[in-house]
Amino acid sequence: xxxxxxxxIFMQTLIEDxxxxxxxxxxxxAAQIEITxxxxxxxxxxKGVQAGLxxxxxxxxxxxxxxxxxxxxPRLQYPVTPPEHAKEPLLYLRKAQKSxxxxxxxPRLQYPVTPPEHAKEPLLYLRKAQKSxxxxxxxPRLQYPVTPPEHAKEPLLYLRKAQxxxxxxxxxxxxxxxxxxxxxxxxKRPEKEQKEMNSKWTELGVxxxxxxxxxPVYAPKDFLEVIVGIQNPNYHGDNNGFFPLWGIVQVPVKVxxxxxxxxxxxxxxxxxxxxxxxxSTDIPSELFDLDRSKLGKKVVNxxxxxxxxxxxxxxxxxxxxxTLWSQMLCVExxxxxxxxxxxxxxxVLHHDLLVDSLLYxxxxxxxxxxDQYFVFEDFLYQVLLPFSRDTFVLNHFSQNSAxxxxxxxxxxxxxxxxxxxxxxxxxxxxxxxAMYVAPLCYLYNDPVILYYVFREIYTRYFYRLHSIxxxxxxxxxxxxxxxxxxxxxxxxxxxxxxxxxxxxxxxAFKWLVRAFSGYLSSDQVLLLWDRILAYNSxxxxxxxxxxxxxxxxxxxxxxxxxxxxxxxxxxxxxxQVIPLIQLSLFSK
Amino acid sequence: MQRTGMARxxxxxxxxxxxxxxxxxxxxxxxxxxxxxxNFYWANVQSIRNVFSIDSGYRLxxxxxxxxxxxxxxxxxxxxxxxxxxxxxxxxxKEGSPLAEKDENGRFIHLDFIPLTFMLPADYNLFVxxxxxxxxxxxxMKPCGKARGIGIFLVNKLSQLKKWSRDSKTNNFTPxxxxxxxxxxKYIDNPLLIGGKKFDxxxxxxxxxxxxxxxxxxxxxxxxxxxxxxxASVNELDNMFVHLTNVSIQKQGEDYNAVHGGKWxxxxxxxxxxxxxxxxxxxxxxxxxxxxxxxxxxxxxxxISNDRHCFECYGYDYIVDDNLKPWLIEVNxxxxxxxxxxxxxxxKYRLMNDLINIVIPLDRCPMSDGTxxxxxxx
Numbered sequence: 001x002x003x004x005x006x007x008x009i010f011m012q013t014l015i016e017d018x019x020x021x022x023x024x025x026x027x028x029x030a031a032q033i034e035i036t037x038x039x040x041x042x043x044x045x046x047k048g049v050q051a052g053l054x055x056x057x058x059x060x061x062x063x064x065x066x067x068x069x070x071x072x073x074p075r076l077q078y079p080v081t082p083p084e085h086a087k088e089p090l091l092y093l094r095k096a097q098k099s100x101x102x103x104x105x106x107p108r109l110q111y112p113v114t115p116p117e118h119a120k121e122p123l124l125y126l127r128k129a130q131k132s133x134x135x136x137x138x139x140p141r142l143q144y145p146v147t148p149p150e151h152a153k154e155p156l157l158y159l160r161k162a163q164x165x166x167x168x169x170x171x172x173x174x175x176x177x178x179x180x181x182x183x184x185x186x187x188k189r190p191e192k193e194q195k196e197m198n199s200k201w202t203e204l205g206v207x208x209x210x211x212x213x214x215x216p217v218y219a220p221k222d223f224l225e226v227i228v229g230i231q232n233p234n235y236h237g238d239n240n241g242f243f244p245l246w247g248i249v250q251v252p253v254k255v256x257x258x259x260x261x262x263x264x265x266x267x268x269x270x271x272x273x274x275x276x277x278x279x280s281t282d283i284p285s286e287l288f289d290l291d292r293s294k295l296g297k298k299v300v301n302x303x304x305x306x307x308x309x310x311x312x313x314x315x316x317x318x319x320x321x322x323t324l325w326s327q328m329l330c331v332e333x334x335x336x337x338x339x340x341x342x343x344x345x346x347x348v349l350h351h352d353l354l355v356d357s358l359l360y361x362x363x364x365x366x367x368x369x370x371d372q373y374f375v376f377e378d379f380l381y382q383v384l385l386p387f388s389r390d391t392f393v394l395n396h397f398s399q400n401s402a403x404x405x406x407x408x409x410x411x412x413x414x415x416x417x418x419x420x421x422x423x424x425x426x427x428x429x430x431x432x433x434a435m436y437v438a439p440l441c442y443l444y445n446d447p448v449i450l451y452y453v454f455r456e457i458y459t460r461y462f463y464r465l466h467s468i469x470x471x472x473x474x475x476x477x478x479x480x481x482x483x484x485x486x487x488x489x490x491x492x493x494x495x496x497x498x499x500x501x502x503x504x505x506x507x508a509f510k511w512l513v514r515a516f517s518g519y520l521s522s523d524q525v526l527l528l529w530d531r532i533l534a535y536n537s538x539x540x541x542x543x544x545x546x547x548x549x550x551x552x553x554x555x556x557x558x559x560x561x562x563x564x565x566x567x568x569x570x571x572x573x574x575x576q577v578i579p580l581i582q583l584s585l586f587s588k
Numbered sequence: 589m590q591r592t593g594m595a596r597x598x599x600x601x602x603x604x605x606x607x608x609x610x611x612x613x614x615x616x617x618x619x620x621x622x623x624x625x626x627n628f629y630w631a632n633v634q635s636i637r638n639v640f641s642i643d644s645g646y647r648l649x650x651x652x653x654x655x656x657x658x659x660x661x662x663x664x665x666x667x668x669x670x671x672x673x674x675x676x677x678x679x680x681x682k683e684g685s686p687l688a689e690k691d692e693n694g695r696f697i698h699l700d701f702i703p704l705t706f707m708l709p710a711d712y713n714l715f716v717x718x719x720x721x722x723x724x725x726x727x728x729m730k731p732c733g734k735a736r737g738i739g740i741f742l743v744n745k746l747s748q749l750k751k752w753s754r755d756s757k758t759n760n761f762t763p764x765x766x767x768x769x770x771x772x773x774k775y776i777d778n779p780l781l782i783g784g785k786k787f788d789x790x791x792x793x794x795x796x797x798x799x800x801x802x803x804x805x806x807x808x809x810x811x812x813x814x815x816x817x818x819x820a821s822v823n824e825l826d827n828m829f830v831h832l833t834n835v836s837i838q839k840q841g842e843d844y845n846a847v848h849g850g851k852w853x854x855x856x857x858x859x860x861x862x863x864x865x866x867x868x869x870x871x872x873x874x875x876x877x878x879x880x881x882x883x884x885x886x887x888x889x890x891x892i893s894n895d896r897h898c899f900e901c902y903g904y905d906y907i908v909d910d911n912l913k914p915w916l917i918e919v920n921x922x923x924x925x926x927x928x929x930x931x932x933x934x935x936k937y938r939l940m941n942d943l944i945n946i947v948i949p950l951d952r953c954p955m956s957d958g959t960x961x962x963x964x965x966x
Contacts, residue, residue: 202784293867318859319867371848371931372856375783375813441783442856445864523859 014069022336023065030058060303067305068330071536072460154401154469159251159476162230163401163468166223170428171405173217178354181213185407185422186353194349201345204381205368209352214361216431220513223430223466224506227251227476230468246494247483248503253470255481258489261543262585265535267313268578270586275315276527276578289317296320305330312534315527315578322443328533329456333449341448344386347424355423359384363434372522376441383437383451384429387458393425396459401469402426427463432510435517436462439525457529461538465513473538478512479505482542486549489588493553502562507569508545515541521573528577544577547584551575597948600626602635605925607936611944628948629654633922636660640895648897653947656921657798657898662888664902664921666771667732669884670705676887701880702916705773708752715772719746726775730918731768742775776915780908782860787811787852789906789914792923793881794943796899798889804946805878808935811857813850849928853935865912873912880906880916899947901939 018024034040034052041048053059088094117127154160178185189197200206228248235252256264268274279289292314299311300323308327316324326332348356363380367373373380387393397404404426412418437454444450464474471477486504487494497504510519515532517525531540549556552568559565599612600622608630612619620626622635631639631654639646640658648654662668677699680688689697706715708729719727724744731739743749752770779786791809796802844850861870881904903923906914925940927933 317867318862319870322863369845369847371851371853371929374845374848374850375785375787375852378784442860443863522856526859526863 014066014073017069017073018065021065023061027053027058027062030056057303064303064305064327064330071305071330149398152398153403154471156232156470158233159230159468159470160401162226164403166226166468167402167405169226170217174354174405174428177215177217183354183357186351189350189352197349201382203378204385205363205377208360208364209357211357211361211364214357216362216365217358217428219431220510223475223513224509227468227479230476245483246487246498247480248505249476249480249483251470251476251480253477253480254472255477255484256472256539258485258585261539264537265531265540265543265581265585268531268582268585270582272314274578274582275317275530276523277576279317293317293320296324300324300327303327309534309536312530316530318523318526321526321530325443325533326449326453329453329460331449331452331456333452337452338448341386341451344389347389348385353388353423355388355429356385358429359388359434362429362431366432366518367434367438370438370518373435373438373441373518376438379441379447379450380434380437382447383454384434386451387455388423388425388427388429390425390455391421393427393455393459394421396463397426400463400467401471401474402463402467430466432514432518435514439517439522439529442522442526457533461532462515464538465515475512478538478542479509481539482508482512482545485542485546485584489546489584490550490553493549493556496557497559497565500560500562500565502559502565504549506562507566508542508549511545511548511572512541516544516572516577519572520575520577524575524577531581540581543585544581547577547580548572548575550584551580597627598625599628599630600624601630602632603630603925607925607927607933607940610937611940614941615944627651627653628944631655648895653897653899655898656900657795658893658895660892660900660921662891663884664919665732666730666918667707667769669888669919670702670707670771672887672891673699673702673884676883698879699883701876701883701914703773703776705771708749708770708772710769712749712752715749716746726777727772728775729770729772731770733769743772776907776909778910780910780912782811782813782852782857785813787813788917789854789857789877789904789908790923791854791877791881791904791906792939793885793902793904794899794946795885795902796947797896798885798892798894801882801885801889803882803885804942805881806939806942807854808938809854810932810935811852811854813852847929849932851929851932853931861912869912873908873914877906877914880914884916884919899943901943 030053031049034049034056035045037052039048040052084094088097150160154163174185197204228250230251232250232252262269273288273292275292278287279285279292283289296311296317297320299307300320302308305327308324312324312328360381363377363384367380368377394404404421405428406419407422408414409418409420436458437450440450440454440457444453461473464471465478466475468474468476483505494504515525515538516528520528528540528544532538548569555568556565559568597615597617598620599617600620601608601612602622612628617628622629622631629635629639629652633656636654636656636658638644639648639654662672677688677696680699687698691697704718706712706718708715719725727743729741729743729749749772789809789811792806794804794806796804858870858874861873884904900921901923903920905917905920907917908914925936927936
């Protein structure tokens with residue numbers, strides 16, 4: 001129990017959550033089937049059933065479920081009260097107590113004479129509440145307060161405020177588009193239209209809605225302006241300190257040093273063979289590729305998330321990637337999931353939402369014009385439209401600093417009872433949103449599996465790339481990490497670019513927000529995302545961005561304007577990302 | 589960096605294509621008229637006929653190379669290619685070659701790589717016999733001498749072919765010219781679909797000699813996609829956008845996208861297939877394509893006049909079915925060098941650059957030292 005997060009309370013909630021999930025009923029059913037099997041003896045019922053369950057792979061399923069839980073559930077932000085704190089929270093008093101040789105077991109008296117009811121509960125209103133509820137609390141209350149729900153989303157008030165203001169702005173722009181174009185946020189489709197759409201479900205790209213008037217609600221550029229404008233009101237550091245930052249992000253959040261990153265990504269070191277480099281066709285496959293594929297197949301057969309994760313730290317062989325990713329994400333699509341997807345599809349058919357047009361427009365502006373992704377256009381609609389209807393996505397807002405936007409039924413503006421979340425999944429797409437899905441189309445040929453893998457990746461990682469938070473994987477920290485790394489390791493380059501009026505983040509920001517999708521060639525995006533999933537972190541993105549600046553340094557040092565710098569970095573499709581990351585992490 | 593012995597070559601070119609001219613210029617070559625003394629001539633098919641016709645009396649000298657073989661039609665005309673491949677199979681079978689092995693249904697295991705094909709009107713009766721066996725199959729009619737999808741249509745009723753049967757009876761004594769001969773092939777009705785769309789593969793093959801066979805496969809081919817969702821139903825038979833992937837046809841469709849032109853690189857195709865189908869089957873597909881290319885070249889190697897001044901860059905068209913089996917559809921003698929998109933331009937520029945590097949290594953004047961220049965198989 002070295003991990004403090006695996007405390008008793010955490011384990012309890014874990015078990016409770018598992019008990020209330022589908023896996024528990026499945027397990028019960030499976031156990032019942034085991035009992036009816038002829039080989040099970042009454043005298044060894046428990047043993048027999050357990051052996052049967054293990055035989056049918058249930059130990060792996062349970063392990064994977066716990067793994068998923070550990071990966072996705074928010075850890076407690078405040079530590080649980082250590083037992084000695086319940087005795088005495090102040091260390092020097094504990095020490096004094098110890099040196100005096102006595103151990104106080106009774107609660108110290110706060111009043112000269114404590115009234116007896118105070119021993120039970122010192123606060124009157126709690127006593128009253130207790131009385132009315134009829135129960136008597138005997139356990140000491142936690143000394144640290146329980147994390148307030150908004151803190152789980154974002155502990156810093158000024159960032160919560162910034163995010164709130166940004167959401168208001170997005171919503172306003174969405175509403176004004178509605179008013180301007182005189183289209184409703186949602187409307188029910190007539191029966192005929194529903195049937196027509198159903199028959200065209202796999203070719204929605206051919207005759208989409210009229211999109212000439214639709215424009216993306218915002219682009220990464222607009223979002224960057226907001227981030228640059230955020231300031232910490234409690235922080236009066238000026239730039240005359242001994243380590244002035246040249247960048248434009250002014251939020252003081254903690255970012256990792258290169259040494260920490262080296263440790264974190266140590267499996268990517270130059271002396272370790274990597275998929276995506278050492279398995280190229282120019283290298284004899286006996287040297288690496290054969291063994292790697294063999295090991296990969298073993299890993300896939302083990303079907304255990306952490307093993308798949310460990311293996312993928314050195315990249316996934318392209319033929320095993322689809323399986324490894326779904327194992328790392330613990331995505332297993334069963335009949336219930338398929339049914340659920342069909343329900344989402346039905347709700348797309350029933351109602352036409354304004355976000356649909358935004359999604360259509362985004363696909364048309366990005367993937368449709370991309371020579372790597374245009375073939376998947378229709379797949380993207382089959383994922384994105386149901387995604388906007390999926391209320392399961394709302395769950396991730398408990399950790400996301402963003403809050404799902406609300407809309408009101410016509411004529412009831414502002415009346416809470418008539419509020420609905422809009423869109424149903426709470427995510428308003430922006431310019432480039434479709435590119436979170438596009439690379440996955442190279443792995444999954446079935447739209448349903450594609451859907452669930454995307455949903456898991458989005459609710460684990462990508463939502464952080466467009467909401468303001470102090471999380472070390474949030475876009476603010478990633479932007480700052482980029483600037484700090486670049487300033488520390490390429491000061492000459494950073495200073496030159498800054499002097500010619502080209503803040504590096506202004507170019508790199510869009511790469512970060514899209515996790516490089518659409519900027520790199522498709523195979524390279526997949527190799528990069530291998531590492532996001534395997535290391536369970538988005539911090540690889542700023543590392544790569546810095547590497548790209550270093551790699552094009554010679555040309556960047558010659559530019560004299562922002563446009564020239566942008567031109568040098570316009571085409572990244574020829575880059576090999578893994579050697580670049582290695583270069584910037586391990587060569588200096 | 590001019591090397592000693594590196595001459596400023598003289599080139600002639602019939603085509604005003606930037607991917608060609610930019611390559612010549614980058615090498616510092618000098619343009620001349622086709623009537624002058626050239627070292628390197630990129631000619632169109634018409635000029636080739638003149639150069640090699642007996643009437644012209646033109647003799648190529650040691651320091652001249654030209655981009656077509658005199659009778660390349662043996663490979664590049666649809667009917668002749670089919671005839672040659674059929675003969676090649678028969679020959680191998682007679683020899684008892686293991687390549688001619690057949691499965692229990694009497695089909696070649698290794699040599700069954702072109703769709704079942706008949707000449708019209710010549711093989712009309714054979715075709716009718718086959719058609720009656722499987723009346724529900726769709727067939728595709730292609731005029732022998734035309735390219736870029738011109739004159740192609742689909743057939744699923746014999747009545748659509750009345751014209752050819754009658755023609756074949758009345759014109760029995762005058763053998764039909766290539767203009768009014770057609771090939772009719774079994775339509776591949778289970779093509780591999782990606783994103784629900786049909787595609788074919790265009791690969792580039794350079795041949796510098798047929799005897800011995802020396803050929804080079806270019807790595808950067810592409811897949812051409814139909815803009816419209818594939819639909820095998822009969823009422824879509826007339827919609828050529830569904831069936832034909834020729835860029836010149838797709839360009840007329842309203843959904844044509846000028847940014848990518850419906851073209852997807854072979855690398856992307858490979859990545860997709862490895863990701864969704866696995867590496868073994870993907871490797872096998874590309875292996876099979878390479879073998880089919882070699883077989884098709886072997887099939888004509890005896891017929892082609894292997895002029896040592898000639899080289900040729902062929903555009904090979906393949907269709908892949910949903911069992912990941914490739915089918916050779918046709919071979920083009922003059923694959924389009926027009927660039928539809930910017931990546932297309934880069935790809936074709938590099939194709940030409942690689943091609944010239946192979947045909948004229950080190951930019952040395954071809955065969956000027958009296959020996960045949962060095963050719964290497966990669």
